Amino acid sequence: GAVVSQHPSWVICKSGTSVKIECRSLDFQATTMFWYRQFPKQSLMLMATSNEGSKATYEQGVEKDKFLINHASLTLSTLTVTSAHPEDSSFYICSARPRPRRTLITGTSGSEQFFGPGTRLTVL
């Protein structure tokens, strides 16, 4: 269980074009999805947090008009890189957080995130 898919896994595009990346939670409902980017040999950098049915919250320094996020359902979020430039080339990873659940031991749990396999974007 807890599988997250991303599509496409690898995309090459020309400078100035837009690219859409899909993130799907396959076997659970995700109230929150996250978008990260990762440069080679560096850690994950959170770009934005999206909750189903509401506007995404962007991290400082991330252009919301350039990175459009839509979280239309509990299983799908999309990231569109608009007017892509070579400096946007990176590894984009989404993650999804399941609905909260209660356990006897830990109280409200479900804080964990499950990551997709990532999308490698190369802008020429």
Add this chain to the structure above:
Amino acid sequence: QKEVEQDPGPLSVPEGAIVSLNCTYSNSAFQYFMWYRQYSRKGPELLMYTYSSGNKEDGRFTAQVDKSSKYISLFIRDSQPSDSATYLCAMSAGYGQNFVFGPGTRLSVLP
């Protein structure tokens, strides 16, 4: 001081060794602690998830949390070459709170 610190490595060990990976943090509000494994050009994979202090064991992996010292560890017993990856620690203050990731430690297990 960064919120989460982790030695980036690389850490090289022989096959069969016990590996110790560690993170320190500064925010005492963190309650949820995760370890992820990330192979090259792949998304992170959740390995261990711990709430509050204590130990948790799953197969060859043991996660420890010491909230008084703000220190978490991941131990890998009988390490295998297939364990070669980058290990990321992550933590959050609670549901609805964003994760804070460590920079990751690159581990190489040599056959």
